[in-house]
Amino acid sequence: MLEISKKSNLLEQNSYKYSLQDVAEPNLYREVYTYSEVPKMPFNHRRVPMNMPEEIWITDTSLRDGQQSVEPYSVEQIVEIYKLLSKLGGPYGIVRQTEMFVYSKKDREAIEKCMDLGLKFPEITTWIRASKEDFKLVKDLGIRETGILVSCSDYHIFKKLGKTRKQAMEGYLATVADAFEAGVMPRCHLEDITRADFYGFVVPFVNELMKMSRDAKIPVKIRACDTMGYGVPYSEVALPRSVPGIIYGLQHYSDVPSEMLEWHGHNDFYKSVANATAAWLYGASAVNCSLLGIGERTGNVPLEAMVFEYASLRGSLDGMDTTVITEIADFFKNEIGYKIPPMTPFIGRNFNVTKAGIHADGLLKDEEIYNIFDTDKILNRPAAVMISKTSGLAGIAYWINQNYGLKGDKVIGKRDELVLKLKEWIDKEYEDGRQTALSNDELEEKINELTNGKGLA
Numbered sequence: 001m002l003e004i005s006k007k008s009n010l011l012e013q014n015s016y017k018y019s020l021q022d023v024a025e026p027n028l029y030r031e032v033y034t035y036s037e038v039p040k041m042p043f044n045h046r047r048v049p050m051n052m053p054e055e056i057w058i059t060d061t062s063l064r065d066g067q068q069s070v071e072p073y074s075v076e077q078i079v080e081i082y083k084l085l086s087k088l089g090g091p092y093g094i095v096r097q098t099e100m101f102v103y104s105k106k107d108r109e110a111i112e113k114c115m116d117l118g119l120k121f122p123e124i125t126t127w128i129r130a131s132k133e134d135f136k137l138v139k140d141l142g143i144r145e146t147g148i149l150v151s152c153s154d155y156h157i158f159k160k161l162g163k164t165r166k167q168a169m170e171g172y173l174a175t176v177a178d179a180f181e182a183g184v185m186p187r188c189h190l191e192d193i194t195r196a197d198f199y200g201f202v203v204p205f206v207n208e209l210m211k212m213s214r215d216a217k218i219p220v221k222i223r224a225c226d227t228m229g230y231g232v233p234y235s236e237v238a239l240p241r242s243v244p245g246i247i248y249g250l251q252h253y254s255d256v257p258s259e260m261l262e263w264h265g266h267n268d269f270y271k272s273v274a275n276a277t278a279a280w281l282y283g284a285s286a287v288n289c290s291l292l293g294i295g296e297r298t299g300n301v302p303l304e305a306m307v308f309e310y311a312s313l314r315g316s317l318d319g320m321d322t323t324v325i326t327e328i329a330d331f332f333k334n335e336i337g338y339k340i341p342p343m344t345p346f347i348g349r350n351f352n353v354t355k356a357g358i359h360a361d362g363l364l365k366d367e368e369i370y371n372i373f374d375t376d377k378i379l380n381r382p383a384a385v386m387i388s389k390t391s392g393l394a395g396i397a398y399w400i401n402q403n404y405g406l407k408g409d410k411v412i413g414k415r416d417e418l419v420l421k422l423k424e425w426i427d428k429e430y431e432d433g434r435q436t437a438l439s440n441d442e443l444e445e446k447i448n449e450l451t452n453g454k455g456l457a
Contacts, residue, residue: 063078090321145185146185156191185219273309276309294338325346367383384402
């Protein structure tokens with residue numbers, strides 16, 4: 001049958017409806033996932049159109065998936081993280097939602113304290129076990145949306161749940177019916193979608209969810225979960241690994257609106273950010289992230305990374321306050337005790353720090369030469385240098401100017417007598433066998449010595 005598509009406004013064939021394929025044996029995609037080898041990346045050269053939604057946003061899982069991989073946060077820490085998320089997301093709520101547990105008394109206390117703040121964004125949602133008791137608990141707390149786990153690959157259906165596809169699907173649909181009965185909007189987490197039979201299970205299942213949603217007049221959100229990080233962003237890769245193919249398919253074959261479609265990825269193959277961006281580009285309004293990328297195994301999509309992806313794609317931060325990213329990093333480091341790897345983009349100690357003398361010489365002349373953007377303005381983190389055996393005169397001069405905040409006619413050049421003396425001392429340190437970079441305290445102490453205790457303050 002030919003019908004006018006509401007998405008493309010063109011005549012399209014709409015004659016085939018995908019039905020559940022209740023197979024006797026699991027489809028484990030062994031030609032792709034051999035387990036004893038690196039997963040293969042087959043291409044079928046089928047392209048799907050980019051379809052960036054009118055609105056895109058970020059959702060947060062720092063207090064759910066992120067918290068599962070670290071020491072549990074205290075109530076006070078959860079409340080502070082929630083406030084920082086709100087401040088980062090800005091007045092338009094680009095950080096739209098955050099999800100929390102409701103299992104323990106502490107979980108519920110944290111939710112209530114966050115709700116008492118009266119902040120519009122991020123909206124608090126939950127993640128629960130699929131039971132009537134938990135749905136009632138969510139409803140009683142005044143929360144309108146909750147996540148429900150609906151594993152969709154045969155790895156999970158056959159091997160973990162010990163069910164057939166039909167049994168799994170019937171159980172999931174019954175759970176969603178319970179959510180509707182409680183008046184709660186379900187967010188269905190399609191776990192392990194990048195190893196799932198897309199046309200044999202995912203599409204028929206989501207079609208039933210959409211039908212139930214229309215009948216109940218309650219929206220259903222679909223979260224496509226790349227649980228093991230197998231997804232790839234390239235447009236001509238075959239399913240089930242194709243992120244563009246998954247997002248396109250959920251829209252084209254299951255009529256999931258962009259605003260009800262969300263991507264949740266992991267970073268096992270270093271593709272979490274690229275995959276999340278692809279999800280936006282091909283039709284998902286939401287990407288689910290965690291602050292600092294903290295999450296199971298290699299972590300989730302780093303929320304701070306998607307802030308910059310958003311700005312790159314939209315040409316604007318739309319009210320997001322990026323200086324809060326540095327506040328967040330300081331909070332995790334100083335208050336929670338989380339050790340941030342030094343090379344981590346935007347938040348690591350060495351993010352905009354150079355040790356190379358030739359780079360420092362460029363920074364001294366014009367920091368734009370070796371800094372990715374105005375990190376002082378955007379992140380409240382000026383470009384810096386670390387003094388080591390390769391820093392050179394320029395590096396030393398730059399460090400002095402930055403460390404002591406020297407401006408205008410007080411700026412020290414690389415031929416200044418103090419710089420030359422400091423360079424002579426540094427060279428001697430490394431000639432005597434030193435291997436590590438010099439600390440700020442060591443350099444300040446030496447400067448005090450060379451200036452007869454006057455320093456440069």
